Amino acid sequence: MFATALDAQAPRENTIRAELFADGPAQAGEEWTLALHFTPVAEEWHGYWRNPGDAGYGMELDWQLPPGWEAGEPLYPVPEQLVISGLMNHIYEGPYTVLVPIRVPAGADIDDPPAISVEADYLACTDTICVPQQARLTLDPSDAARDPRFDRWRAEIAPLLDREGSFAIENDRLRIAIPVPAALELAAPHVFVGEPDLVDYTATQAFFRDGDTLIAEVPLGRGEVPATLSGILAFGDGEGVRFTAQPGAVPASGTALAPGADELPSVWLALLGALIGGLLLNIMPCVFPILSLKALSLAKAGRAEGAARRDALAYTAGVVLACLALGAALLALRAAGEQIGWAFQLQEPAVLVGLLVLAVAITANFAGAYELPGLIMRGGTGGASSFATGLLAAFVATPCTGPFMAAALGAALLLPWEQALLLFAALGLGLAFPFLLLGFVPALRSRLPKPGPWMDTFRKAMAIPMGLTALALLWLAWRLGGALFGIGALLLCGLTLAALVYTSRRRARGKTSGYIWPALAPLLVVFAFFVLPESVSQQRNDVESLLDPVEYSDAALAEARASGQPIFLWFTADWCLTCKVNESVAIERDATQEAFEAAGVIAMRGDWTRRDEEIARFLTAQGAAGVPLYLWYPPEGEARTLPQVLTPDLLVDLAQARGSSPPTAPAPVAESDPSPAPEPAPGTG
Known part of the structure; x- marks a missing residue:
């Protein structure tokens, strides 16, 4: 037997009908389960989880039970996410069922008990309007037949984990340690927090694995921190588990996950993407400053067959080893809890200074300021010089990500470490492939100019792009560390260059370098890696923009x-x-x-010149290992990832598609007591 709503007290039929069912007759001293089954009258209507999200209100139940009988907390299925006008809602589309445990006392009269009843107040919404609902339902405990759908309804309820988790508040983020087995696959994890307003519902959630513990990080909202936390961890496709957590320690590190991790391309496809991405780095703008080094290697490739092959292999080995080293360092630091991404080395002041000194030294060598046998900047012959050139080429060429490379590096952050290292090796192989091809295909080498006096002129000409590279690094040093840091880096470059010129002139006269390097080298290292970084300014040097962008943060994105x-x-x-x-x-x-102003587009910029954990966390959640990353958020729906190489009119076309006037957001539904005869009201859904 089931109960129906008392329509005599409601002149309008509910848009989501409610029915009350029982799991058989009540038994004294046992837990009795009732089911509130909700059915929308049309598919555009949806109901809400107990914590509705940014708008709406959760269901309220007023039970009329026999003396001693108690109703427990309602048990819900895994909800869905719905974003409308930037507001996140936790909803149910289609029919759904909420189970309510009823504790029947041992001495209860179950032969002739009074009828039980419940008054349910809940909300029904479409994408444009919301209508408060009210249903009064009754049921006879002694004559309640078991509904055959109960087994299915039980299966739809998120099961409760048998162990409690822990939670902590750190850096304006809620961090939750949820005990789930490491073998459990997580397609698209999302945490639905039961406590209202505790977290920012629209902000990006980050997830990390630490053995049999899943660590979730969610930006805080405006709600108060509870004594006990509860919620649902959703896996995707309506699957999930309920959890509870107490205040306590949460592991500080783990292997990062991203939404849709199981939808990553196959390892072979990712390897192909890394190979093509590395190959395309040879023509990407971020690689142009080191083309002078590669040009000298091309010139050397016209030598004898065996020497050309050895040089090609040595150069390839240097490139691949550098990519592997950078990849391994990235994976190790992330596993230790550091929020970093690809090209993290250029966010370190000491590394930047080292590159600047090297660029100045190469520029001066190309220009003929000094000659030192055996240095890679001379473009000299031999496997050691080619190997070192490959190391430097990869180190300087990999800060930016290009087509194909971005997806591969994003996959590398989610795959097991051995597979991730294969991707980094493939990236290096792609970067070195043109020179490997020249070393092993004589027909290609035969098309290169013959070695001769022109090489000296060409090398001097290459001082121009290398000088521009040095200037760019000096500008970056100023941007990263401020004026004092830039001046100190320039001083270090001058001391190093003076020592190189002094050594070169002494060797030209047949003398050794003397004691200058044993005395100067330790001082240069200490100055570059310990003294100079202390002068780094913590003040941001924000670049002006025509778009007047808002600086990125989780809170700023949620507000926008x-x-x-x-x-x-x-x-x-x-x-x-x-x-x-x-x-x-x-x-x-x-x-x-002009297009952005006409369409009311909010421009937001995340500057990752300096290390920023919030930006790194967001990039990881988007499956990106580095920059650039471009996202377009429509007023409704999820973000669209734009290409990494933008065409001139792409952004204009996107803005113009929105029309000439900025949209307005519909007003959220106020949380007020519903009336027995509600009128439709605008809402966010």
């Missing part, structure tokens, strides 16, 4: 999405030449500014 306006979010860094080219070609344009 709640406005109901389209958002263009881009992540950039001063050391990423691809980023700078895209900005000059597509972003920093009068046409883009």
Whole structure:
């Protein structure tokens, strides 16, 4: 037997009908389960989880039970996410069932008990309107036949984990340690927190694995921190588990996961992407400053067959080893809890200074300021010089990510470490492939100019792009560390160059370098790696933009999405030449500014020149290992990832598709007591 709503007290039929069912007759001293089954009258209507999210209200139940009988907490299925006008809602589409345990006392009269009843107040919404619902339901405990759908309804309820987790508040984020087996596959994890307003519902959630513990990080909202935390961990496709957590220690590190980790391309496809991505790095703008080094290697390739092959293999070995070393360092640091991404080395002041000193030294050598046998900057022959050239080429060429490479590196952050290292090796192989091809295909080498006096002229000409590279690194040093840091780096370059010139002139006269390097080298190292970084300014040097962007943060993104306006979010860094080219070609344009103003587009920028854990965490959640990353958020729905190479009119076209006036967000539903005869009211769904 089931109960129906008492329609006599409600002049309008509910848009989501409620029915009350029992799992058989009540038994004294046992737990009795009732089911509230909800059925929308049309598919556009949806109901809500107990914590509805940014708008709406959860269901309230007022039970009328016999004396001593007690109703427990309602048990819900795994909800879905619905974002409308930047507001996140936790909803159920289609029919859904909520189970309520009833504790029947041992001495209860179950032969002739009074009828039980419940008054349910809940909310029904479409994407445009919300209507408060009210249903009064009754049921006879002694004559309640078991509904055959109960087994299915029980299976739909998220089961409770048998162990409690722990939670902590750190850096304005809720961190939860949830005990789930390491073997459990997580397709698209999402945490639905039961306590209202505790977290920012629209913010990106980050997930990490630490053995049999899943660590979830969610930006805080405005709610108070509870004594006990509860919620649902959703796996995707309606699957999930309930959890409870007490305040306590949460592991500080783990292997990062990202939404949709199980939908990553196959390892072979990712390897192919890394190989092609590395190959394309040879023509990407961020690689142009080191083309002078590669040009000298091309010139050397015209030598004898065996020597050309040895040089090609040595160069390839240097490139691949550098990519493997950078990849291994990245994986190790992330496993230790560091929030970093690809090209993290250029966020370190000491590394940047080292590259600047090297660029100045190479520029001076190309220009003929000094000659030192055996240095890679001479473009000399031999496997050692080619190997060192490959190391340097990969180290300087990999800050930016290009087509194919971005997806492969994003996959590398999620795959097991041995597979991830294969991807980094494939990236290096792609970068070195043109020179490997020249070393092993004589027909290609025969098309190169013959070695001769022209090489000295060519090398001096290559001092120009290398000098521009040094200037760019000096500018980056100023951007990263401030004026004092830039001046100190320039001083270090001058001391190093003076020592190189002094040594070169002494060797030209047949003398040794003397004691200058044993005395100067330790001082240079201490100055570069310990003294100079202490002068780094912590003040940001924000670059002006035509779009007047909002600086990225989880809170700023959530606020922008709640406005109901389209958002263009881009992540950039001063050391990423691809980023700078895209900005000059597509972003920093009068046409883009005018189109954004007309359409009410909010521009938001994440500057990753310096290390920023919040940006690194967001990039990881998007499956990106580095910059650039461009996202377009429509007023409704999920973000769209834009290409890494922007065309001049792409952003203008996106903005113009929104029309000439900025949209307005519908007002959220106020949490008020529903009336017996509700009128439709605008809502967020």
